[in-house]
Amino acid sequence: MTRVGRRRGRPRAAAGPGGPLVVSLVATGIGIVALLASPAAVPTPGAAALAASALVAVLFACNVHAMRRALVAPSMLFLAALAVFHLGMAAPVALGIAEPALWLASADPDLVARAILCVALAVVAYELGCLAGWRTSRARPHRPGHDAAPAATRAPATRAAPRSGPMRRGNVYHSGGLLVAAAGAAAIVANVASIGAGRFLSASYGYALYAATDSRVLLTALYWLLPTSSLVTLVGAHPGREAFRALGLLALVTMLLLWAGDRGGAVSLLSAALVVWTATRGPLPRKLVVPGALGLLLLMPVIATLRQLPRNGLDLEAIAAAAAETSPVSALTEMGGSLRTLVETIRLVPATTPYRVGGSYLDAALRIVPNVGLDKASHEWTDPASLPPNHWITYMVAPWAYASFGGLGFSAIAEPYLNFGLAGVVVYFFALGAALGCLDGALTRAPSRRFLAITAVVFMPLLVTVRNDFHNFLRPAAWGAGIVLLVEHVHGDRRARARRARPPMAIGATEAA
Numbered sequence: 163m164t165r166v167g168r169r170r171g172r173p174r175a176a177a178g179p180g181g182p183l184v185v186s187l188v189a190t191g192i193g194i195v196a197l198l199a200s201p202a203a204v205p206t207p208g209a210a211a212l213a214a215s216a217l218v219a220v221l222f223a224c225n226v227h228a229m230r231r232a233l234v235a236p237s238m239l240f241l242a243a244l245a246v247f248h249l250g251m252a253a254p255v256a257l258g259i260a261e262p263a264l265w266l267a268s269a270d271p272d273l274v275a276r277a278i279l280c281v282a283l284a285v286v287a288y289e290l291g292c293l294a295g296w297r298t299s300r301a302r303p304h305r306p307g308h309d310a311a312p313a314a315t316r317a318p319a320t321r322a323a324p325r326s327g328p329m330r331r332g333n334v335y336h337s338g339g340l341l342v343a344a345a346g347a348a349a350i351v352a353n354v355a356s357i358g359a360g361r362f363l364s365a366s367y368g369y370a371l372y373a374a375t376d377s378r379v380l381l382t383a384l385y386w387l388l389p390t391s392s393l394v395t396l397v398g399a400h401p402g403r404e405a406f407r408a409l410g411l412l413a414l415v416t417m418l419l420l421w422a423g424d425r426g427g428a429v430s431l432l433s434a435a436l437v438v439w440t441a442t443r444g445p446l447p448r449k450l451v452v453p454g455a456l457g458l459l460l461l462m463p464v465i466a467t468l469r470q471l472p473r474n475g476l477d478l479e480a481i482a483a484a485a486a487e488t489s490p491v492s493a494l495t496e497m498g499g500s501l502r503t504l505v506e507t508i509r510l511v512p513a514t515t516p517y518r519v520g521g522s523y524l525d526a527a528l529r530i531v532p533n534v535g536l537d538k539a540s541h542e543w544t545d546p547a548s549l550p551p552n553h554w555i556t557y558m559v560a561p562w563a564y565a566s567f568g569g570l571g572f573s574a575i576a577e578p579y580l581n582f583g584l585a586g587v588v589v590y591f592f593a594l595g596a597a598l599g600c601l602d603g604a605l606t607r608a609p610s611r612r613f614l615a616i617t618a619v620v621f622m623p624l625l626v627t628v629r630n631d632f633h634n635f636l637r638p639a640a641w642g643a644g645i646v647l648l649v650e651h652v653h654g655d656r657r658a659r660a661r662r663a664r665p666p667m668a669i670g671a672t673e674a675a
C-alpha cells in the first residue's frame with residue numbers, strides 16, 4: 163500500500179524532541195516572567211544560579227544528542243559563551259567551590275537573583291528561536307556552477323584533479339587573505355616604528371598602552387584586520403601546504419591577541435575558525451575539542467595573572483607560579499564577571515536612566531562609517547546616557563576606571579534590557595536564536611566560500627557581544643564582509659584577467675624563448 167499525498171524527494175525537518183520541548187520551554191519562560199514580576203517570589207541568588215545552570219546544561223545536552231547539533235555549531239558556541247560569561251561566577255559561588263568577588267558579596271541579593279532570572283529567560287527565548295530556525299531550515303539542492311566550499315560530507319578531491327571552478331576561487335580567498343594579512347602586519351610595524359620600539363615595549367598592556375601611545379593603527383590592524391584576514395585565508399585554503407600556512411597564520415594571530423591581553427578576541431577568533439573548519443573539513447573529534455576547551459580555560463587566568471605583573475618581574479619563575487595557582491574554576495569565575503554589568507543595568511534602568519528604545523543599536527549603526535554621526539567634540543557624549551553602553555556602565559559604576567581608560571565591558575543580555583526591558587530580552591534572543599539556527603542549516607548545505615567567509619568574519623564579532631555591546635559588532639562585521647568582497651573582486655578579477663591574457667597553447671607547440 164502506498165501513502166497518498168506524500169511528496170517524494172522533499173527533505174523533512176531535522177529530527178528532535180519538537181513539541182514537548184517547546185511546551186516545556188514556553189512554560190518555563192512564563193514561570194520566569196511571573197517570578198520577575200513578583201519581587202516577593204524571587205528566589206535566592208544561589209538557587210537561581212543553580213537552576214539557570216541546570217537549564218543550560220539540559221538544553222545543551224538536548225541539542226547535542228536529540229537535535230544532533232555539533233559542539234562547534236554557531237548556535238552552540240554562542241549558547242556556551244552566553245552561559246559561561248553570565249553564570250561562570252554565580253554557579254561556583256552557589257556550589258561553595260569559589261569565593262564571591264567583592265562586587266558580588268556587596269550587591270543586593272534580590273538584584274543578583276533578578277539578573278540571573280533574566281539570564282534564564284534569555285536562554286529560554288534563545289532556545290525557542292534555535293528550534294524555530296532549525297525547523298524552518300531545509301536542505302536545498304546544489305546549484306550547478308555554484309562556488310561551493312568542499313563540504314565535509316563530500317568525498318575529497320584527488321590530487322590529480324585540476325584546480326578549476328570552485329577550487330580556483332577558493333585559492334583566490336587564500337592568497338588574497340595572505341595579502342591582507344601582510345598589509346596588516348606592515349601597518350603594525352609602521353605604527354610601532356613611529357611610536358618607538360623601546361617606548362612601545364615599556365608601556366603596559368591594554369588601556370595604559372592606548373593612553374601612553376598613539377597606537378590606533380596598531381590596534382585596528384591587530385584586533386580586527388589580522389583576525390579577519392586569517393579567517394579569509396583559512397576559508398580558501400586547500401588541503402596540504404595551504405592549510406598548514408593558514409593554520410600557522412591563525413596560531414600566530416591568536417598568540418598576538420593573547421599577548422596583547424585581548425583574550426575575548428582570541429576566543430572569538432578560534433570559535434569562528436572552528437566553524438570554518440567544520441564546514442569545510444568536518445567536525446573535529448570530541449577528544450580534541452573538550453581537552454582544547456579545558457586547556458584554554460587554564461591558559462586564560464594565567465595570562466590575566468601575568469598581565470598584572472611588572473615587566474621586570476616577568477620571568478619563567480613567575481610564569482610557573484601563575485600556572486600553578488590557576489584552575490578552570492578561576493577562569494570561569496573571572497569570565498563570569500559579565501553578570502555584574504547586567505546587575506547594575508537592572509539597578510539603574512529605568513530607575514536612574516530611562517530606556518533607550520533602540521538608541522544604542524542606532525548609534526552603533528551610525529558608527530559603521532568612521533566619524534559619521536559624531537557631533538562637535540565639545541558636545542559629543544556630554545550626557546552619560548548617550549555614551550555607548552560599555553562606557554556608560556563604567557562611568558556610572560566605576561568612574562575611576564572610566565577616567566583611566568578602563569572598562570567593565572557589557573553584556574548581551576543587558577543591552578536589550580537597556581533598550582526595551584524584559585520584552586527586549588525575549589524578542590532579541592528569540593530572533594538571534596532563529597538566525598543562528600538558520601545559519602546552522604545553511605552551513606550543512608555545502609555553502610559557497612563567499613558565504614562561509616562572510617559568516618566567519620561576522621560571527622567572530624557577534625560572539626564578542628556576549629560580553630560587550632553592539633558598538634563592538636556592527637562596524638567590524640560590516641567592514642569584515644567588505645574585506646571579503648574586496649578580496650574576491652580585486653584579487654580574483656586580477657587573476658582572471660591574467661589568465662585570459664595568456665592564450666592557450668596548441669598541442670605540441672613550443673613556447674617562444
